[in-house]
Amino acid sequence: MKYLQSLTATQQIGLLFLILFGGLMLVSAGAVFVALRDKEPQNDHGLTKFAADLRAAWVGALVFWLAWVSGAPGATFLFAVFSFLALREFVTLMQTRRADHRSLMLAFFVVLPVQYVLAGARSFDLFTVFIPVYVFLAIPVLSALGGDPLRFLERNAKIQWGVMVCVFGLSHAPALLLLDFPHMHDRGPFLVFFLVIVTVTAQMLETFISNRLRRRPVARMIDRTFGLRAWGLACLGAAIVGGLLFWITPFKLPQAMVMALIAGAAGTLGEFVMTALKRDAGVNYWGNTGQVTGAVGLLDRVAPLCFAAPVFFHSVRWYFQLKS
Numbered sequence: 001m002k003y004l005q006s007l008t009a010t011q012q013i014g015l016l017f018l019i020l021f022g023g024l025m026l027v028s029a030g031a032v033f034v035a036l037r038d039k040e041p042q043n044d045h046g047l048t049k050f051a052a053d054l055r056a057a058w059v060g061a062l063v064f065w066l067a068w069v070s071g072a073p074g075a076t077f078l079f080a081v082f083s084f085l086a087l088r089e090f091v092t093l094m095q096t097r098r099a100d101h102r103s104l105m106l107a108f109f110v111v112l113p114v115q116y117v118l119a120g121a122r123s124f125d126l127f128t129v130f131i132p133v134y135v136f137l138a139i140p141v142l143s144a145l146g147g148d149p150l151r152f153l154e155r156n157a158k159i160q161w162g163v164m165v166c167v168f169g170l171s172h173a174p175a176l177l178l179l180d181f182p183h184m185h186d187r188g189p190f191l192v193f194f195l196v197i198v199t200v201t202a203q204m205l206e207t208f209i210s211n212r213l214r215r216r217p218v219a220r221m222i223d224r225t226f227g228l229r230a231w232g233l234a235c236l237g238a239a240i241v242g243g244l245l246f247w248i249t250p251f252k253l254p255q256a257m258v259m260a261l262i263a264g265a266a267g268t269l270g271e272f273v274m275t276a277l278k279r280d281a282g283v284n285y286w287g288n289t290g291q292v293t294g295a296v297g298l299l300d301r302v303a304p305l306c307f308a309a310p311v312f313f314h315s316v317r318w319y320f321q322l323k324s
Contacts (some may be wrong), residue, residue, distance in 0.1 A: 012066060012248055016193060020061050028054060042221065045174025049205050057200045059301060068189050075192070076174040080116040083278065086299045086306075087166035091224040092160045094279050099146025099297040103139045103156070107163050111135050115167050119175040124317070131168040136160055165274075168301070169306035172313040175210055179313075190198065190248040191316070194256075195263055197245065198238045199308045202264030203271060208232035223274045231268055252322070267295055270307025274299070 031054055066078060091104060111131065112250065118127040140156045177188035210230035218222050242260020246253045316322070 001116055010192070016190075016248065017065065017322075020064075020193075020197075024058055024061060031254075041271075046238075050204065051213075054204070057204065061196075064146055064189075064193050070083045072174070072188065073178045075118045075189075076116055079170060079174045080112065082298070082302060083112055083116070083167050083170045086170065086302055087112065087162055090162040090166055092161075093283060094162070096155060097146075097148055097150065097159070098201050099148035099158060100143055100155055102146060103159050104140040106135075106142060106169070107136065107159060111163060112167050115171050116174070119178070122174070122178050127171075128314070131163060139163070139170040140203060165303070165306045169310050172300060172309035173305060176309070176316075179317065181320065181322065194242065194249050194260070195243055195308060195312050196305065198242045198260040198263050199239045199267035199304050202234045202238035205237040205270050205303050206230050208273075209233050218219050219272075219276075221273060222279055226272050226275075231265075234268055235261055235265045259312065259315060262315055263308045267304030267308035271304045273307070274303040 031051060037053075040279060063078070063082075066074075068075075087107065096104065107292055115127070115130060118124075118130060139159055140152075142158075143152065143156050172193060173195065176191040177193065179188055187198065207225070210225040213227070213230055216227045216229065218228055239257040239261040242263075243253055243257040245260075246256030249256055249259075251259060
């Protein structure tokens with residue numbers, strides 16, 4: 001570990017990409033072998049979901065590579081684009097009315113860019129309260145000006161929740177790039193990598209374990225596979241992976257495991273919550289719609305990160321007492 005920590009940032013990045021893409025290739029090969037060997041029809045759903053999570057891991061790895069290549073400004077812009085697409089996907093599958101157009105214009109063309117500008121400018125005090133305070137009060141005001149009281153609370157809650165998840169939550173991922181640790185500079189990209197890896201690990205382990213253990217779902221009407229045992233083991237697995245990656249972070253081994261546990265738990269619970277929202281919307285995944293809306297399932301892939309990123313960001317910032 002001392003040798004790994006003594007490597008330069010460029011050498012550590014190269015080693016990380018070697019481990020990351022090599023590991024994904026091995027897992028992909030193993031998944032193909034299991035799919036060819038396992039012909040039991042009852043396992044088809046689990047294998048399909050695991051394959052989807054594996055594709056998400058590949059996408060996350062490529063996104064991390066693009067974020068590292070483009071630097072902090074490029075990564076912030078990249079995540080802003082993802083936020084825009086995810087929010088568009090969320091809104092297209094939720095019922096809104098003409099009176100909500102002002103609020104939607106505010107969300108897409110004012111709130112989203114301002115939130116990412118605040119992140120890029122390291123104005124973290126305003127960054128953390130801009131949406132939960134100012135925007136949440138502005139959205140119902142604009143909707144009320146539309147003069148339509150029908151399902152007013154429901155409509156505004158949907159818009160507020162979409163902004164909270166797709167903009168507020170996801171914007172904390174590039175904000176990690178700009179955290180400045182005393183005596184340890186340029187650790188931001190490693191924190192984003194750490195967050196993505198432990199979040200995806202927890203999600204994939206929860207899916208895999210729940211299909212191998214005897215299922216005892218905690219909310220059968222929402223998700224027949226989500227159980228507390230599988231969730232706990234998945235969080236433990238994320239903590240172990242986080243411990244193995246502590247050398248790229250400013251954390252010590254116990255700190256890395258705790259932070260990974262927090263991120264993994266938040267991400268898997270976030271996925272569970274988004275599943276409940278999908279059930280309410282009457283879809284199986286965010287791209288599942290009979291009409292052309294532009295929804296392609298992106299939100300399914302980034303939903304765990306939308307929940308894990310703010311929890312992880314504020315846990316790190318609070319624990320290390322970071323001002324920026």
